[in-house]
Amino acid sequence: MNKLRCIMLVDDNANDNFFHERVINRSHTADLVVAKQTGEAALEYLKATMANQKLHPELILLDINMPGMNGWEFLEAYEKLAAAQKSKAIVVMLTTSENPDDQKKTKAMNIATSFKTKPLTTEMLQEIMAIHFKPTT
Amino acid sequence: MSITITQKELAFQNQEKEDRATELSIAYKKIASQNEEKGIRAKELSIANKEIAFQNKEREKRAAELIIANKELAFQNEVKEKRAAELVIANAELAYQNREKEKRAAELSMANIELAYQNEEKENRAAELIIANKELAYQNEEKGKRAAELSIANKELAFQNKEKEKRAAELIIANKELAYQNELNEKRAAELVIVNEELAFQNHEKEKRAAELSIANIELAYQNEEKEHRAAELIIANKELLFQNEEKEKRAIELVIANKGLEQFSYIASHDLQEPLRTVSNYMLVFKEDYIDVLDENARQYLDSVDSAIARMSLLIKSLLDFSRLGHNADLVFVDSKVLVDVVLSDLETMIKTSGAMIEVLEMPKLNVYEVELRQVFQNLITNAIKFRKDNIKPKIEIRSQAEDDGWKFSVSDNGIGINPLYFERVFDIFQRLHTDEKYEGNGIGLSNCKKIIQMHQGKIWVEANPAQGSTFYFTIPNLTT
Numbered sequence: 001m002n003k004l005r006c007i008m009l010v011d012d013n014a015n016d017n018f019f020h021e022r023v024i025n026r027s028h029t030a031d032l033v034v035a036k037q038t039g040e041a042a043l044e045y046l047k048a049t050m051a052n053q054k055l056h057p058e059l060i061l062l063d064i065n066m067p068g069m070n071g072w073e074f075l076e077a078y079e080k081l082a083a084a085q086k087s088k089a090i091v092v093m094l095t096t097s098e099n100p101d102d103q104k105k106t107k108a109m110n111i112a113t114s115f116k117t118k119p120l121t122t123e124m125l126q127e128i129m130a131i132h133f134k135p136t137t
Numbered sequence: 138m139s140i141t142i143t144q145k146e147l148a149f150q151n152q153e154k155e156d157r158a159t160e161l162s163i164a165y166k167k168i169a170s171q172n173e174e175k176g177i178r179a180k181e182l183s184i185a186n187k188e189i190a191f192q193n194k195e196r197e198k199r200a201a202e203l204i205i206a207n208k209e210l211a212f213q214n215e216v217k218e219k220r221a222a223e224l225v226i227a228n229a230e231l232a233y234q235n236r237e238k239e240k241r242a243a244e245l246s247m248a249n250i251e252l253a254y255q256n257e258e259k260e261n262r263a264a265e266l267i268i269a270n271k272e273l274a275y276q277n278e279e280k281g282k283r284a285a286e287l288s289i290a291n292k293e294l295a296f297q298n299k300e301k302e303k304r305a306a307e308l309i310i311a312n313k314e315l316a317y318q319n320e321l322n323e324k325r326a327a328e329l330v331i332v333n334e335e336l337a338f339q340n341h342e343k344e345k346r347a348a349e350l351s352i353a354n355i356e357l358a359y360q361n362e363e364k365e366h367r368a369a370e371l372i373i374a375n376k377e378l379l380f381q382n383e384e385k386e387k388r389a390i391e392l393v394i395a396n397k398g399l400e401q402f403s404y405i406a407s408h409d410l411q412e413p414l415r416t417v418s419n420y421m422l423v424f425k426e427d428y429i430d431v432l433d434e435n436a437r438q439y440l441d442s443v444d445s446a447i448a449r450m451s452l453l454i455k456s457l458l459d460f461s462r463l464g465h466n467a468d469l470v471f472v473d474s475k476v477l478v479d480v481v482l483s484d485l486e487t488m489i490k491t492s493g494a495m496i497e498v499l500e501m502p503k504l505n506v507y508e509v510e511l512r513q514v515f516q517n518l519i520t521n522a523i524k525f526r527k528d529n530i531k532p533k534i535e536i537r538s539q540a541e542d543d544g545w546k547f548s549v550s551d552n553g554i555g556i557n558p559l560y561f562e563r564v565f566d567i568f569q570r571l572h573t574d575e576k577y578e579g580n581g582i583g584l585s586n587c588k589k590i591i592q593m594h595q596g597k598i599w600v601e602a603n604p605a606q607g608s609t610f611y612f613t614i615p616n617l618t619t
């Protein structure tokens with residue numbers, strides 16, 4: 001499996017961030033895992049690291065239910081970023097089973113997204129890698 | 138007139154006076170001539186005294202003749218005096234007549250004033266007459282208009298008269314017909330005499346019946362009274378019902394609001410409950426990954442129990458969430474329910490094969506339903522029918538439908554363990570289970586989902602069952618318009 005340089009977790013829940021980071025590390029999916037607990041902090045990080053390939057995330061795992069800027073508002077702001085500031089893919093991490101209403105929202109946006117239900121597992125990571133990061137052999 | 142006569146009389150008398158005067162003049166001339174004669178005689182006397190003696194004798198003769206002539210004059214004077222007296226009287230008469238004339242003149246003056254007043258009155262009357270004439274002219278005009286209207290009315294009457302004549306002609310024909318019928322009636326009358334005799338007999342019978350009816354009427358009157366009582370009671374009851382209906386409508390509205398609130402609550406609760414549970418679950422995994430090697434067998438069993446409790450709680454929360462989401466964004470679709478059931482059966486293929494279930498689907502209708510939700514109903518009912526089977530007896534399941542007045546009745550029957558009638562209602566309540574997990578696995582949400590879905594379709598769901606024959610679940614779906 002391909003290994004990513006950086007994955008960013010955007011989630012206000014530190015426990016989830018801890019667990020997801022552990023899953024990523026144990027499955028050796030990325031060299032670096034960055035956890036941001038607000039949408040604003042995540043956007044700042046994307047802008048700040050656009051020139052640094054090692055630190056700029058290729059994949060974002062996004063929580064929806066966050067205080068302040070929620071996941072949908074983060075996506076709206078993300079859409080307005082310059083191409084160089086964006087990552088390659090965003091996976092929306094839903095708290096419960098999929099909600100079709102919410103999924104419709106992202107169809108209007110030109111963002112490579114998929115939806116997964118928490119908690120993140122190794123199998124889930126493999127699927128994400130298969131869809132968004134196919135090896136270019 | 139009298140004046141004229143009097144004047145003539147006066148003229149006549151004046152004539153008489155003139156005549157007398159003429160006579161007197163003549164007499165005076167005679168006297169003068171006689172005096173002349175006397176002078177002559179005297180001279181002759183002187184000459185002839187002799188003659189005198191003779192002549193004296195002649196004088197004496199002449200004196201006697203003068204006496205006679207004086208007597209004649211006296212008589213004539215007397216007549217003249219008479220005439221004068223008569224003139225005085227005549228003058229007095231004239232004065233009287235003049236006075237009378239003045240009186241008449243005064244009376245005429247009065248009469249003239251009266252006439253002048255009367256003329257004035259006549260002029261007033263004339264002015265009034267002019268106004269009256271104008272009024273009459275206007276009334277004549279009006280009469281002219283009325284006459285024109287009457288002319289039209291007369292034409293109308295003439296037309297109506299013609300119509301009446303036609304009717305009269307028709308009546309004549311009708312009368313002839315009546316005359317003919319009268320003849321017939323007379324025949325009938327004769328027959329009626331016979332019939333009357335019969336009727337008299339029947340009347341007698343009727344009187345008997347009437348007496349009986351009189352008793353019956355009293356009974357009816359009593360019953361009517363009772364009915365009125367009931368009617369009065371019904372009116373009160375209706376009012377009460379109306380009030381209760383109103384109350385029910387209020388409750389219905391309150392229920393709709395409450396249900397929405399509950400759905401919202403269920404969604405939030407299940408959503409927010411899921412998160413800490415997941416954290417527990419995650420740390421359980423982390424804990425086992427890191428420390429499983431240092432735990433003894435007991436500790437590992439305890440952790441397994443915690444895991445299964447977490448799994449069960451997670452399932453319950455997920456079920457609650459699904460239940461609260463039922464019917465969201467659902468649209469009525471016209472579907473072939475046979476196809477719908479076939480899809481469910483193919484989804485359950487493994488379970489059916491494993492259990493060896495025999496499933497028969499009889500004729501099924503096409504109708505408007507919430508497709509995904511109704512599929513879930515069939516899936517739950519078929520799953521239950523397989524799950525709650527008797528030991529060592531292969532499940533036999535029949536799925537039927539039956540047309541009703543306003544929709545369809547479906548049934549899913551099995552030959553399983555049945556349900557105690559005590560729990561016919563309770564099985565549809567959420568998280569209600571009749572069996573332990575060891576015996577029959579489940580989370581107690583399937584039938585409550587079914588109930589909610591059928592209620593969405595404005596239908597009913599119920600169960601009939603006994604331990605010998607198994608259970609039959611029925612539900613109805615009325616004709617729904619999209």
